[in-house]
Amino acid sequence: MTSSPLVPVFDGHNDVLLRLMRRNGGGAERAFLEGENVGHLDWPRMRAGGFAGGFFAIFVPSEDGGIGIDELMAKPQYDVPLPPLLTLTEGQQVTVHMASLLLRIERASKGQMKVCRTAAEIRRCIDTGVLAAVLHIEGAEAIDPEMRMLEVLYGAGLRSIGPVWSRSNIFGHGVPFRFPSSPDTGPGLTDHGRALIKACNELRIMIDLSHLNEKGFWDVHKLSDAPLVATHSNVHAISPHSRNLTDKQLAAIRESRGMVGLNFATSFLRADGRRDAHTTLEEMIRHLDHLIEHVGVDGVGLGSDFDGATIPAVIGDARGLPRLVDAMRQHGYDDETLRKVCWENWVSVLERTWGA
Numbered sequence: 001m002t003s004s005p006l007v008p009v010f011d012g013h014n015d016v017l018l019r020l021m022r023r024n025g026g027g028a029e030r031a032f033l034e035g036e037n038v039g040h041l042d043w044p045r046m047r048a049g050g051f052a053g054g055f056f057a058i059f060v061p062s063e064d065g066g067i068g069i070d071e072l073m074a075k076p077q078y079d080v081p082l083p084p085l086l087t088l089t090e091g092q093q094v095t096v097h098m099a100s101l102l103l104r105i106e107r108a109s110k111g112q113m114k115v116c117r118t119a120a121e122i123r124r125c126i127d128t129g130v131l132a133a134v135l136h137i138e139g140a141e142a143i144d145p146e147m148r149m150l151e152v153l154y155g156a157g158l159r160s161i162g163p164v165w166s167r168s169n170i171f172g173h174g175v176p177f178r179f180p181s182s183p184d185t186g187p188g189l190t191d192h193g194r195a196l197i198k199a200c201n202e203l204r205i206m207i208d209l210s211h212l213n214e215k216g217f218w219d220v221h222k223l224s225d226a227p228l229v230a231t232h233s234n235v236h237a238i239s240p241h242s243r244n245l246t247d248k249q250l251a252a253i254r255e256s257r258g259m260v261g262l263n264f265a266t267s268f269l270r271a272d273g274r275r276d277a278h279t280t281l282e283e284m285i286r287h288l289d290h291l292i293e294h295v296g297v298d299g300v301g302l303g304s305d306f307d308g309a310t311i312p313a314v315i316g317d318a319r320g321l322p323r324l325v326d327a328m329r330q331h332g333y334d335d336e337t338l339r340k341v342c343w344e345n346w347v348s349v350l351e352r353t354w355g356a
Contacts, residue, residue: 011054012301012304013263013304014041017058018061033109040307051318051321052343054304054346058138059308073275076272116134119354135158137161162231164216171190173216175243179242180240184215188219200226207228230259233263234268235287253295260300262284269287271283278313280314282327285331
């Protein structure tokens with residue numbers, strides 16, 4: 001581990017709430033705050049790695065039906081079958097469960113963690129060493145067509161939403177886990193999806209494009225007045241995975257003064273698309289270089305997908321973040337660039353989106 005001073009990291013995506021919800025035996029709040037060395041994230045390991053905050057995703061899982069996703073994504077080519085539409089009841093039950101879990105962790109932390117609703121709150125948390133959490137929904141299965149639940153969740157702290165995960169819902173069509181493949185895999189937003197984009201603009205909720213297919217991306221580009229943001233996506237020109245962004249999409253994000261967070265998931269980093277922990281820091285930096293070239297140094301951040309993906313073994317968990325930062329420094333990124341990529345750009349795009 002490096003002895004250099006830790007650079008704070010504000011992260012574009014994690015799935016720790018899902019891991020904690022699935023934890024046997026209860027005690028999720030204590031396990032997170034005191035640490036249990038399971039998965040990628042808990043508060044002791046976050047502190048050790050400089051993880052200052054990020055987007056805490058709510059994701060409603062589906063049964064995989066014994067598909068064997070790990071085995072599929074280790075092959076040279078794959079097209080992972082996606083689960084069917086969830087019911088509104090399923091979506092709401094799990095979403096409320098996970099949102100309440102985040103709020104219980106905040107209360108149990110006794111000031112060590114805060115669910116942030118403004119960019120100013122995030123800045124204060126980073127300055128004072130308080131873990132800054134943004135409530136995010138990955139897939140809007142809990143939202144009804146009348147947007148009543150959107151208002152309720154906004155009141156609970158929701159400030160970021162991905163209209164779809166990769167499975168389709170009433171709002172649009174996600175991009176499948178397919179390699180090699182263009183992200184242009186089907187139809188985009190539905191009428192309900194277009195209404196959701198409008199409602200999010202009115203509430204100033206950030207819209208995450210990471211799991212939308214290409215037509216959905218361009219629908220949001222046409223409809224939204226907010227910066228275009230992909231919280232955890234990579235470069236299609238390097239790794240031709242359906243989940244990654246084309247240079248044309250990156251140009252649109254740059255024009256909107258938006259953001260892309262580098263996804264640590266090895267399947268989206270590697271040129272061969274494989275889920276393989278033997279993936280190097282150099283491969284990650286290759287994506288960062290391309291993103292900075294095409295989006296600009298003010299539009300690139302980190303979006304780890306901790307607790308939701310196979311990440312490079314050289315990072316391992318949150319404690320490994322300084323290894324990536326050191327590799328960026330050794331590659332030639334100066335201190336200003338490191339600050340921007342590691343946390344400042346996220347706060348800036350949230351100021352542009354939330355207005356505070």
